[in-house]
Amino acid sequence: MKKARIAIGAILVVAVGWYLFIKPSDYIINFKVKTTPGTVMQSVISWNYDLPDSEIIVQKGIAEVVQQRHFGDSVVNYNYSAKMINDSITQVSVGVKDLNNSFINRLTVPFSNSLFKTRSIANVDTFFEILREHLDQIKIEVTGIEKTPAIHCAFVSLKGLQVEKAMGMMRNYSYINEVLSSNNVELNGSPIIEVTDWNIKTDSIAYNFCFPIKRSENLPITKDIKYKRLFEKEAIHAVYNGNYITSDRAWYALLEYAKKNNIDVENQPIEIFYNNPNMGGNELDWKADIYLPLKQDDPL
Structure with missing residues (x-):
């Protein structure tokens, strides 16, 4: 009994010490x-x-x-x-x-x-x-593996905090649109965000804000606007409804889906936006397709 009391006392001393000091x-x-x-x-x-x-x-x-x-x-x-x-x-x-x-x-x-x-x-x-x-105020539905669209696009490269992504789009939307329209470049789809670097620890991203265009030999040359082709990729897809400022909430849903299903992915989301926020309306009616590309095998 004495040994038991000593053991219980020692346990209590350790527990109290941990609670008060550790x-x-x-x-x-x-x-x-x-x-x-x-x-x-x-x-x-x-x-x-x-x-x-x-x-x-x-x-x-x-x-x-x-x-x-x-x-x-x-x-x-x-x-x-x-x-x-x-x-x-x-x-x-x-x-x-x-x-x-x-x-x-x-x-x-x-x-x-x-x-x-x-x-x-x-x-x-x-x-x-x-x-x-x-x-x-948001809705996210992960639909599984789909293919991202293959398009040609005009884009500007931006970087900043995740929460600043929508502001970067708004600052550059009119500029890109004006340059393309004034040079008779034909648009070919909804605006796209292509994330090229997602640093989760610093909550920051680098990304391309892209306007899909019809391919042309006479594209305007400016300091900021560049051109590229986005190739088709297999990716986990989600439909996001809500304010585009928080569309990155779908990124985390896609990461959890990948983790649950043992799918290796690239942390480089692609977003396609179908509504113009300047037109207002119910934000739950705003739609975006969000993709998280599957990790590609290294070429031999």
């Missing part, structure tokens, strides 16, 4: 949501732009970000991590740590509704409602 977070909040981990993380990043005294200090792939917020003299880290627990549901865990008052928070959180605890719950609840509202 545990990464002072308080953890969990919730489930019907979407992908990537969409959750991008929603945290987008929400963060609207918050004062807040920044994303760590981004680990598509399933974890750390948001640091300031409340008076307190500096608080919110560590969002997410993983899919079945085909459609993601479990989100938010570990909250006050960098200035961690020890006292760990002592009081289990026994009282302190300001730290109530504020943490309120902030995560706010994000959950924003995320749920966002998910009501």
